[in-house]
Amino acid sequence: MTVIEVVERSEEMTQRQRWSHYFVLIYAVVAIFVGLQLRDSALYATVPYVNTQVGIRAYYPQNWLIDTDGDYVFRVRDMTQTGYKTTIEVNVIPVTPNTTARNLFDNLILNRSQILAEFNTLSRGEPYMLPDEREATAMSYVFVGDTGGGVFLESVPVVVEGIDILTFEGDQAIIITFLSDADDYDEHLAIFERFLNDFEF
Amino acid sequence: MSTNSYRLITPPEEEDIYPYRRVWQSIAIESGFMLAVAGGAFVVFSVLDVRLPRPLAQPVNVLFALLPLGLWLIFSLWRERLALQPRARLLAVAVISALVASGVSIPFIEGVFQPERWLPTASAINRIVGYTFTVGIVQEVLKYLVVRYLVFPDLFRTRLDAVAYCAASAVGYATMVNLQFVLSNAALPDIVAMQVFGTLAINLSGSILVSYGMAEVRFDNPSPFLLTITVALAALVNGVVIPIRDGLVNAGFSLRGGTSSPILGLGLSAGFLIAVVVVVSFLYTNTERREREAAAAREV
Numbered sequence: 001m002t003v004i005e006v007v008e009r010s011e012e013m014t015q016r017q018r019w020s021h022y023f024v025l026i027y028a029v030v031a032i033f034v035g036l037q038l039r040d041s042a043l044y045a046t047v048p049y050v051n052t053q054v055g056i057r058a059y060y061p062q063n064w065l066i067d068t069d070g071d072y073v074f075r076v077r078d079m080t081q082t083g084y085k086t087t088i089e090v091n092v093i094p095v096t097p098n099t100t101a102r103n104l105f106d107n108l109i110l111n112r113s114q115i116l117a118e119f120n121t122l123s124r125g126e127p128y129m130l131p132d133e134r135e136a137t138a139m140s141y142v143f144v145g146d147t148g149g150g151v152f153l154e155s156v157p158v159v160v161e162g163i164d165i166l167t168f169e170g171d172q173a174i175i176i177t178f179l180s181d182a183d184d185y186d187e188h189l190a191i192f193e194r195f196l197n198d199f200e201f
Numbered sequence: 202m203s204t205n206s207y208r209l210i211t212p213p214e215e216e217d218i219y220p221y222r223r224v225w226q227s228i229a230i231e232s233g234f235m236l237a238v239a240g241g242a243f244v245v246f247s248v249l250d251v252r253l254p255r256p257l258a259q260p261v262n263v264l265f266a267l268l269p270l271g272l273w274l275i276f277s278l279w280r281e282r283l284a285l286q287p288r289a290r291l292l293a294v295a296v297i298s299a300l301v302a303s304g305v306s307i308p309f310i311e312g313v314f315q316p317e318r319w320l321p322t323a324s325a326i327n328r329i330v331g332y333t334f335t336v337g338i339v340q341e342v343l344k345y346l347v348v349r350y351l352v353f354p355d356l357f358r359t360r361l362d363a364v365a366y367c368a369a370s371a372v373g374y375a376t377m378v379n380l381q382f383v384l385s386n387a388a389l390p391d392i393v394a395m396q397v398f399g400t401l402a403i404n405l406s407g408s409i410l411v412s413y414g415m416a417e418v419r420f421d422n423p424s425p426f427l428l429t430i431t432v433a434l435a436a437l438v439n440g441v442v443i444p445i446r447d448g449l450v451n452a453g454f455s456l457r458g459g460t461s462s463p464i465l466g467l468g469l470s471a472g473f474l475i476a477v478v479v480v481v482s483f484l485y486t487n488t489e490r491r492e493r494e495a496a497a498a499r500e501v
Contacts, residue, residue, distance in 0.1 A: 011354055011355050013354060016418070016422060016423075016425055017354065017418050017419070019425040020414075020423075020425045020426075020427065020428040020429070021428070023425055023426060023428065023429040024342065024345060024428055024429050024432050026429075027429045027432065028338060028342040028432075031334050031338040031342075031433075031436070032334075032338060034334045035314060035331070035334035035335040035338065036313070036314075038327075038330065038331050038334060038335070039314055039315065039316075039319060039331075039335070042319035042320075042323060042327070042331070043315075043318060043319050063322055080318075080322065
């Protein structure tokens with residue numbers, strides 16, 4: 001059976017009506033572009049950190065909490081994360097000419113396996129090229145961490161994935177560590193890569 | 202002798218029968234009912250501290266989320282069928298707006314703009330600008346496009362048809378946003394009821410503003426920028442109301458401690474909706490009066 005629908009002929013739109021519609025579309029495209037720019041400027045905004053004593057200049061994400069009181073040069077954490085606080089940490093260790101990357105990684109593994117639950121290395125001694133073409137060595141690992149609530153908040157432990165980038169500069173070894181919730185690790189790694197791009201020592 | 206006295210009597214005036222559903226009345230009833238429900242939920246669940254059994258909480262929240270759609274089906278769609286000249290495709294506009302919200306708008310806002318990652322920590326001005334150019338613009342442009350391609354200009358017979366179709370789009374869109382909120386958050390019923398009203402109020406305010414632009418473009422010969430200005434204003438309403446309402450509903454952190462004022466957030470949403478309805482209905486009345494006067498002048 002064939003159904004024939006009889007409808008009124010569609011009313012022709014005037015030129016002015018068409019242009020009204022086109023202007024809305026143009027405005028929408030421009031506004032969305034502005035929105036993306038606003039997002040980028042907020043999400044990728046950085047704050048400089050300079051330590052002339054160690055000889056480091058870095059740009060860490062805006063709104064991350066910086067801490068320089070620990071046994072590291074500095075550490076920044078994203079406190080807005082609801083789970084494990086994504087962390088970037090920079091450490092400088094004095095070394096002798098005979099010290100190798102393997103020595104330092106073994107030392108890190110020994111220390112961490114005593115203080116971190118279920119600490120396991122995924123890879124170590126992997127060659128890593130820093131953005132300024134400087135050669136470095138990487139070690140990636142996982143452990144079970146808490147979400148930072150301490151004794152005041154009930155929280156379920158989370159799997160944390162991390163990577164250490166180790167490079168030598170004179171008689172110093174520089175270790176740049178990145179830690180994130182394993183579920184968000186790949187997504188947040190881009191932040192770390194941007195951090196490395198601007199890192200100078 | 203009988204005397205017949207004849208008297209001249211004024212013939213009864215023929216009442217003008219309004220052949221369409223009265224749109225402002227429907228919007229007032231639906232919004233008023235929803236506001237009363239949200240206020241009632243606040244009193245019951247927050248002031249009287251009534252606690253629902255856990256298995257009942259989620260169904261009640263879903264009911265709250267669906268309530269605006271239910272009210273619209275009764276007071277708009279059903280009453281439309283009783284009108285002499287009902288508007289066609291109202292349900293289609295609402296359903297397609299809901300699908301657009303679910304399939305395009307919400308994924309785009311959450312996946313691309315990710316406002317929750319950067320706007321809550323921004324300054325007040327940045328939040329207003331940010332919400333305007335992200336959530337606001339996406340919502341208002343998509344709702345406009347649904348009405349534009351489904352019913353404009355053929356099914357616009359009177360100016361108020363624009364309000365009816367844009368309101369249908371707003372209700373469909375808001376329902377999907379509210380359902381998504383309810384299904385992804387285990388919030389208390391009073392918070393859900395107020396959130397539902399807030400989303401409905403923002404969407405209705407924006408759509409009513411856009412409806413004025415569409416009606417003018419359809420029946421008058423305005424500047425080609427007028428429609429764009431109404432869409433931009435609608436996006437700005439989103440940008441202003443969302444951060445202020447969230448600031449009132451969520452307690453801030455300070456050394457003096459923080460207190461939330463959800464009832465003020467509810468009042469703000471209602472106030473904005475009433476202000477937009479009053480201003481836009483005044484504009485409609487004014488335009489129609491000028492149109493009648495112009496027609497009368499032509500006849501003379």
